[in-house]
Amino acid sequence: MSSDPARVRFAPSPTGHLHLGGARTALYNFLYARQTGGKLLLRIEDTDRKRYRAAAAEGLMDSLRWLGIAWDEGPDVGGAFAPYIQSERAARHREHAQQLLNAGKAYHCFCDRNRLQELRRGRQSYDRLCRELAPTAARQRVQSGQAHVIRFRSPKEGSTTVRDLLRGEITVRNAQLDDFVLLKSDGFPVYHLAAMADDHAMGITHVIRGEEWLPSLPKHALIMRAFGWPEPTWCHLSVLKKPGGKGKMSKRDARQLDKAEGHSIFIHKLHERGYLPEAVVNWMALMGWSLDDRREDFTLAELQCAFGLEQLNASPAAVDFSKLDHFQGKRVRQLSATDVAAGIKPYFLREGLKPDEATLLKIVPLIQERIVTFEDAPQWAGFFFQPHVSPEPAHLVAKKLTPAESLAALQQARQTLVTLPTFERDPVEKALRALADELGLKLGQLLTPVRVAVSGQRVSPPLFETLEILGRESALQRMENATKLLKDL
RNA sequence: GCCCCCAUCGUCUAGGGGACCAGGACGUGGGCCUUUCAAGCCCAAGACCGGAGUUCGAAUCUCCGUGGGGGCACCA
Numbered sequence: 001m002s003s004d005p006a007r008v009r010f011a012p013s014p015t016g017h018l019h020l021g022g023a024r025t026a027l028y029n030f031l032y033a034r035q036t037g038g039k040l041l042l043r044i045e046d047t048d049r050k051r052y053r054a055a056a057a058e059g060l061m062d063s064l065r066w067l068g069i070a071w072d073e074g075p076d077v078g079g080a081f082a083p084y085i086q087s088e089r090a091a092r093h094r095e096h097a098q099q100l101l102n103a104g105k106a107y108h109c110f111c112d113r114n115r116l117q118e119l120r121r122g123r124q125s126y127d128r129l130c131r132e133l134a135p136t137a138a139r140q141r142v143q144s145g146q147a148h149v150i151r152f153r154s155p156k157e158g159s160t161t162v163r164d165l166l167r168g169e170i171t172v173r174n175a176q177l178d179d180f181v182l183l184k185s186d187g188f189p190v191y192h193l194a195a196m197a198d199d200h201a202m203g204i205t206h207v208i209r210g211e212e213w214l215p216s217l218p219k220h221a222l223i224m225r226a227f228g229w230p231e232p233t234w235c236h237l238s239v240l241k242k243p244g245g246k247g248k249m250s251k252r253d254a255r256q257l258d259k260a261e262g263h264s265i266f267i268h269k270l271h272e273r274g275y276l277p278e279a280v281v282n283w284m285a286l287m288g289w290s291l292d293d294r295r296e297d298f299t300l301a302e303l304q305c306a307f308g309l310e311q312l313n314a315s316p317a318a319v320d321f322s323k324l325d326h327f328q329g330k331r332v333r334q335l336s337a338t339d340v341a342a343g344i345k346p347y348f349l350r351e352g353l354k355p356d357e358a359t360l361l362k363i364v365p366l367i368q369e370r371i372v373t374f375e376d377a378p379q380w381a382g383f384f385f386q387p388h389v390s391p392e393p394a395h396l397v398a399k400k401l402t403p404a405e406s407l408a409a410l411q412q413a414r415q416t417l418v419t420l421p422t423f424e425r426d427p428v429e430k431a432l433r434a435l436a437d438e439l440g441l442k443l444g445q446l447l448t449p450v451r452v453a454v455s456g457q458r459v460s461p462p463l464f465e466t467l468e469i470l471g472r473e474s475a476l477q478r479m480e481n482a483t484k485l486l487k488d489l
Numbered sequence: 490g491c492c493c494c495c496a497u498c499g500u501c502u503a504g505g506g507g508a509c510c511a512g513g514a515c516g517u518g519g520g521c522c523u524u525u526c527a528a529g530c531c532c533a534a535g536a537c538c539g540g541a542g543u544u545c546g547a548a549u550c551u552c553c554g555u556g557g558g559g560g561c562a563c564c565a
Contacts, residue, residue, distance in 0.1 A: 011565090012565090013564080013565045015564085015565075045565065046565095047564090047565080048564050048565065050564085051564065051565080109563095113563075116562080116563080120561095120562080123490060123491080123561095125491095125561075147563095149563050164494095167493095167494070167495090170493070170494080172492070172493075173492090176491080176492055176493090176561095178561085180562090181562080181563050183563085184563040185563055186563075188563090190562090190563070190564085190565090191564075191565050192565095194565095195565085210559095211494070211495090211558085211559060211560095212559060212560070212565090213560090213565090214493065214494060214559070214560075215492070215493055215494090215559070215560040215561070216560075216561090217493090218493095236494085238494090238495075238558090238559095239558070239559065241557090241558075243500085244499085244500080247557090247558080248558070248559075283501095286501060286502080286514090287501070288501090289502095290501080290502055290503070290513095290514095291503095292503065292513090293502075293503035293504075293512055293513050293514090294503085294512085294513060294514090295513090296501090296502090296513080296514055296515090313501095313502075314494075314495065315494090315495050315496065315558090316494095316495065316496095316557080316558060316559090317500090317501065317502090318500060318501075319500095319501095320500050320501060320515070320516085322500085322515060322516055323500080323501065323514080323515045323516080324515095325515090326514085326515055326516085327515095329527095329528085333528075367527090368528095369527060369528045369529090370526065370527045370528075371527090380526090380527095429524090432524090433524095436524095442524090443523095443524055444523090444524050444525070445524095446524085447524045447525075448524085448525075450524095451524075451525060452525095455525095457525095458525065458526085459525050459526040459527085460525065460526075461525095461526085461527095462524070462525085462526095463524055463525080464524080
């Protein structure tokens with residue numbers, strides 16, 4: 001089962017943030033590299049100068065680092081096959097194009113954009129007008145400075161067969177292929193050329209990438225074969241569909257998700273929202289891969305051992321955020337109190353609250369199993385750090401009690417707490433339970449007005465602990481205020 | 490329009506000719522616990538896209554449909 005050390009690469013184009021699909025591709029590449037004791041390369045594919053965004057590459061790397069996906073060679077760490085910025089390799093790509101030109105496997109094309117656009121309007125691919133131009137004549141036109149591209153001379157007859165690891169043999173009739181561009185008129189290579197040339201130069205053994213590349217796989221194989229290079233193992237991952245399972249995730253869907261659900265397909269957003277990288281990784285790993293029919297919980301380290309290309313699934317997977325929340329909740333519950341405290345603190349600060357360490361640490365056990373993301377913490381425990389709370393008066397009324405009865409209960413509770421020798425959890429509980437009995441109330445009925453009074457909300461962390469942490473003074477003050485609200489009801 | 494890929498519960502999936510009246514997980518419903526909400530535990534409902542064929546036997550192999558997805562740039 002264990003194979004030779006693989007050299008794999010993640011090769012994003014720096015046009016935006018890292019999203020789920022890309023991250024999952026990166027993850028699988030990383031896992032396979034580790035699994036085989038090989039190397040993961042990071043290569044920035046920036047040959048499209050129109051879409052290039054300077055900040056994007058850094059953002060991409062930040063997201064990968066956060067997830068724990070470490071690369072062995074790349075633009076920042078260097079490596080034996082530098083440079084890892086594709087645009088810096090353009091001179092080599094031009095040489096490669098020239099090589100194919102010399103071999104008669106490529107040709108100059110002088111057709112302008114208008115003509116190509118016309119062709120496309122007629123639902124027709126490039127008509128190969130320049131294919132049979134005499135090479136000497138073509139060279140002359142190039143020398144005279146005429147704008148041109150270099151196209152691949154695709155075979156017109158026969159068929160091309162390529163083997164994909166997950167799908168077996170894929171065969172296309174060569175008549176379906178067109179004479180695609182290798183080198184643009186700005187002298188930069190197109191993906192097909194650049195990626196293949198770099199993959200070969202960098203000794204890539206397995207190309208693990210998204211399914212969207214499958215249709216151009218024959219082109220890539222043909223390029224490799226034209227140069228006489230050995231082909232890597234091809235492995236095309238299925239696409240991710242949007243939640244619900246219908247359709248690919250679009251930019252619009254992504255935006256909607258961000259707003260409405262508090263979820264996101266962007267890794268940096270998940271980070272901002274207080275998700276744990278290990279939860280995200282565990283979740284992503286399972287979209288298109290599974291070990292067996294029993295185990296679903298994996299740390300990154302465990303995945304490195306368990307992962308295998310053989311267990312990859314070729315069918316598309318729908319993104320399911322409730323499953324992410326499940327992994328996230330589980331992971332949060334496993335964290336130490338100090339880790340949770342450190343994790344949630346920024347979110348209190350963001351709300352303008354100033355939590356002190358000691359109190360924060362006391363609160364953690366109360367909310368740890370109630371929060372999903374760190375971002376959830378303030379809505380559970382923000383009231384601890386607010387000077388006062390403003391409950392909705394109607395919420396102070398307990399189930400099956402009238403406002404007047406609730407008021408009475410609240411006042412009695414307050415009275416009880418005033419006289420308590422200490423304000424610790426256990427005595428508080430004991431006293432309130434006794435009071436409920438005495439008043440002939442269910443504990444919940446007595447506690448509801450108290451809870452809402454001190455926390456300002458209907459659901460809160462466990463009340464007795466809450467009272468202790470809040471302290472007598474603050475708790476009594478809040479109950480006093482709530483009394484007034486109930487009287488006005 | 491043309492090309493390519495995919496097809497098991499709502500979702501992620503196990504399964505690869507007999508071990509499957511199809512297993513797990515998320516979610517959903519119900520119950521227990523209980524001071525609200527969670528967490529935890531227990532139970533339940535829930536799927537092999539359709540049709541032919543191969544075979545003693547098909548979720549599993551083949552073909553044809555259908556459905557879904559991806560791609561058809563001087564973008565990656």
